[in-house]
Amino acid sequence: MLTETLPLEAGLSPGERELLLDLLRLPTAGPLEAGPGAPPPLLPEALEAYARAAAGLGLAELYRGAPGVAELDRPDVPLTVRQAVRSAAGPGFLACQPSLVLRLGPALPRAATVMFNVHLDTVAGREPVGFDGRRFTGRGAIDAKGPAVALLAGVRAAVAAEPRVGREVAVLVQAVSGEEGGAMGVFGTRPLVEAGYVGALNVFCEPTGLRFLPRSTAAATARLRVRGEDAIDDCPEAGHNATVLLGFLAQHLARELGGAAGPRDPVCVAGMSTGPLHNRVYGIGELLLNLPYREAGSGRRAERAVAAAVRSGLAEFRHLFGGLPEFARTAADCARITRLDWPKRGLPVLDNRHPAFEELLTGPAGIARMPDTEPAFTCDAIWTAGLPDDAFTVVLGPGELGANRAHAAGEFAEAAQLDAFASAVARLLVAFARHGRA
16 A cells, blocks of 8 residues: 655745746737637747746747647537637647647656646736735636646656656646647647556646546536527517527526436526617527536436426427517527527546556555545536546646636636645656566
């Protein structure tokens, strides 16, 4: 039994703290986050700064770039990404969102390799950048530029503590784009995993309260589109009222689907849009639903449940509104003018086990396991779901998505949280070098 935790602590150096502040000052929200007309993200500059810092620790660059447009023409790529790369700006969309692979040590078999994945793109919305000696603030402080820099500090400490790290054990670092904005890692992490940049132990750096999570959910996006005819406010009965139809369907779906996909797979009835004016009947509109799922079967069941709920909702709308003059035409035509499609579905989920590596993590690495009773979340770790059974993937990082205000105003990371993550990385690598190789 591996029970004794290694007495190894690490932390960000003054230079690494400056690197983090430099990264926080660079706007790196990708086009799917920033929206049309926004300037290109400075992800190439962020990768360059990160690669220079990593080179000072001995990490060599293996790859820097983005996949070709043809590589994204597949059904597990979200529709928003496929539309972006098929557009006239498609090559530029990918060129401004490259990813990077670094390696410490020689090319070694997967059994002697640990891989870390961290994303340098962020959600949209600039935040004041600063460090008051205790707390880093800025977009990406916790998700995930702070963990990216703490990762380097942990590698540095591991090399100093254990000569086999970087000699007999290779360390791969994937610094990726395309994690945010609904891209789901399809042009960042997924191509790198499929190219073989993986290890026996794979760590995805996301906030987990420094507990390792061997699971990652995926999500499907359903879209209801109404394509009817507009009308003026003086003759509302002449058109199709997409606002009333979609508003009714939103409530119907909320009632029918609440808990239908299972108590741990909630359905989110999300955004709805028809139009902004008061003196018009809008015949065109959309309603979106998000369906997270923890295993492929529950995802397929959720898709079937949505389709059934849409059918029953249309039938009920036709019955309830058919006798109201302003809405009779909408009721009569509701099934014809309403379409359900899926901008995103069919993504893999991660739920893996590896008793030996779990013992390594909870023992000498001193990293607790997140209980199965706590929910997982969606991240790029899903793309390692197809690795052989002798590989193990965990999600691990400092802080918490909610408590540290990731994706919200006031995002921050405590210096102590980043130092604790650097220490966990160092212990993990040293424990792997001493106990984890096959």
